[in-house]
Amino acid sequence: MPNTNTDTCVSFVYEVSCFDLLTDSEKEMIDKTSVLVNYKKGETICKQGSFASHIMYIEKGLVKVYLEGSIKNLILTITPKHNLLGLQALYEGNNTFLYSISTYTESSVRLIDVQVFKKLLRQNPAFGFRVINILNESTAQSYGRFLSLTQKQLHGRLADILLCLSRRIFKSDAFDLPLSRSDLSDLTSMSTESVIRIMKDFKDDGIIEINNKSVALLDIPRLTRISEKG
């Protein structure tokens, strides 16, 4: 039997603490050259395909990172504070954003110039090594989602997302969902109608409780079984 307990989540376990590996003068360099920008709910932080001149560090808030497809979007991750985004701007073969990012809540984002970031990577190997680990964690997560989206059917995919939101983002069995049904459909790669129908199925079966924006996971073991079965 192959090891199939791949992580299917859309967010990260550990908050990033890469900046503590910088020297005081390096930190100062970031402070001096970066800017902190505030975004209101629903605003776009970066747009897929536009020029990527900076790395983004989420200091406050909650954002979605998504690919814009021709018919429909695909949400890659839901990312809370203390995470680095847009590291692909470092990739020299491509100076445009691979994805768009927008906010779910009021957010503060530090924009760090890509040249400054590159300089730090070149002069501080420990920092570079940490960045490699951040990229690797993100890759590991992508793979889990790859399997979830391509091999599980609707109920399994939605169970995956609900469990992940509960565990990783809201750290509680009950939470207010800032995402719309349509966002859930972009996360699970299904139609909005299917999201609604399956949420109702889960509700009718006593697996979750929903009224309006509030969601409570009542039977996590059962949800986990649905996730595993596909």
Place this chain on the structure above:
Amino acid sequence: MPNTNTDTCVSFVYEVSCFDLLTDSEKEMIDKTSVLVNYKKGETICKQGSFASHIMYIEKGLVKVYLEGSIKNLILTITPKHNLLGLQALYEGNNTFLYSISTYTESSVRLIDVQVFKKLLRQNPAFGFRVINILNESTAQSYGRFLSLTQKQLHGRLADILLCLSRRIFKSDAFDLPLSRSDLSDLTSMSTESVIRIMKDFKDDGIIEINNKSVALLDIPRLTRISEKG
């Protein structure tokens, strides 16, 4: 209109040349501590879930990198010589292989101890920066495939793969396919029967020519249109 011309390929444009950034003594260190292993056609180079103690550099041959799902595999990339694989072994939160790798042709693989690799990353920032770029290229590619697999239907997905194999791997409009129909189904996340049926459709429409293992792309513009339409 969003920028949707994301790369949907399963292989890489540039061969990796990260080792030329090493000093002579660093190269010597790799030479001394690494081993070169030869694999016959069809052999497994690494197994998902087993302990990852080394990074793999493909010196010769052609391999597939794949996730083992509970019912079906998902091929992540088809990788030719001069590529680094298994960089996720560097990720400290996880010391097991995220994926399995096996060979399509006779291959030679250099196994580099992960501790040696980490040492090089810590002492040589330029090398580290190159590794970051390799990871970023791989991420960019994953995203393209994410969209292809989740949003296109069968004909589009198969067109994507055929175009990629032609452009990136075999660098010719006509080639002998070492992959089985079942491998194509693991690449496109469809059933083997569907691969066969759609190959026949393409053949009947004069888009491709197939006899036995040989494939020729006759009408690339049309194949490209099919890929774009989804």
Place this chain on the structure above:
DNA sequence: ATTAAAATATGATTTACATCAGTTTTTTTT
């Protein structure tokens, strides 16, 4: 407060695709 506009919800219909069950061809083994 009233209107407009999203977002959510629900049933009926369609379809893209998988599954199943079989045959033929190719490859491997003896």
Place this chain on the structure above:
DNA sequence: AAAAAAAACTGATGTAAATCATATTTTAAT
């Protein structure tokens, strides 16, 4: 060279999930 096994192929059937059409509720705007 013959037998066995795997891979490729084909048609018939079933179904998961999208799409369509329409109603209701919630949110936003005037």
